[in-house]
Amino acid sequence: MNSEYLLKEPAQERSRQTVQALIEATELILVEDGWDKITTNHVAERAGVSIGTLYQYFANKEALIGLLLEQYIEEQFTELATRLADAVSFDMTLQEAVPHIIHAMLEAKMVRPELSRALFTQAPYFGQVELLDAWNSQAEPMVSAALAARASEVRDMDTDMAAYILNNAMHGIIHATVLSRPELLDSKELADEICELVLRYLQA
Amino acid sequence: MNSEYLLKEPAQERSRQTVQALIEATELILVEDGWDKITTNHVAERAGVSIGTLYQYFANKEALIGLLLEQYIEEQFTELATRLADAVSFDMTLQEAVPHIIHAMLEAKMVRPELSRALFTQAPYFGQVELLDAWNSQAEPMVSAALAARASEVRDMDTDMAAYILNNAMHGIIHATVLSRPELLDSKELADEICELVLRYLQA
DNA sequence: TGTGAATGTGAGCAATTGCTCAGGTTTTGG
């Protein structure tokens, strides 16, 4: 718990569950009924909680969605980080490491796919651009640093620009796939082709 | 005029202008005040038209946005098609043609950038996935065919898959740039790097 | 010039929204 989106920190276990119930109700309504069915009254009712209680922890409707998003993005990020830590080590060659990374990213997107999809199809991006920026401001330097560290294996390049390109190209592909071709997400064909794109871009 | 989003076809010039005024008011409100300020009353008022008139041509709020989107996407598409027809011919090599195409796509995105941005940051994707699919169902076969026609210049590949990858990778980059780094849109650096990505992916 | 079709009006309704507040219940800690 603890977030800029919370009006006050729940101190007891009871209230911590209340807040979580509210977030889960928000998610459920978003996934099942869509963005414009998310109303404070509706969320409170679905969470089995009074509307007054909702307003003790959330300043307004936006805060509710803000916290849901924050949690989702953090989950995605740690999900990815875990898989990377498991599968990638520095004695791998670039040709070995890239497929693992691609695979990890595709797998991360398959966690809670309904929420992934709902977020992208239903949510107005209002206020989310900053969150995407926040994601990129974490991911891009990591990629850039990784590329710099492997300078001997890749062509001479502006690693910041390359990280920007790779990051957004991959997101574009994955994003489109989640939306329109979810069945492709765990296909070897797609993963292989993304690897091709990335490796060819990097190779000397 | 004439669209599935129109409740009835405006027959006289007067009503054609009314419908256009409503669409423009919708766009103005979206760009200036944001998605959730688009209310039928508000749109009608801003268009200088009675609310009753609005409901003679549009079944509901969604139709209003639907038509705006339809017009925007068509505009983007013809914009791109024109630039491509102007700049790309078949006696160009792949290395010559690709930069022109990239340039055309970046330039197309710079038309009505405020609307581009507003659409992506403000609009719930509800009902837009189909429109993106529609775009892709036009663009992907074109790219795929172009690749097939240049089979001698590119590596052996599944041209459908390659078109899918390239299309969405490019959109991912351009999309992110419109949102967070609009000043990069007409930079040579970005265009060059995208060319590098595409050409390296295609080359034998 | 007259008549029907096309177009336009706007007060206002039924429903919904975000949110408040005065007061009740539960938990904590001394």
Add this chain to the structure above:
DNA sequence: CCAAAACCTGAGCAATTGCTCACATTCACA
């Protein structure tokens, strides 16, 4: 045990929403 803090309740208000309908105006054209 008890008081203060933490937590919870839900009726209901002010504002807004999408939308209707009875009626007025303008147009095409015979």
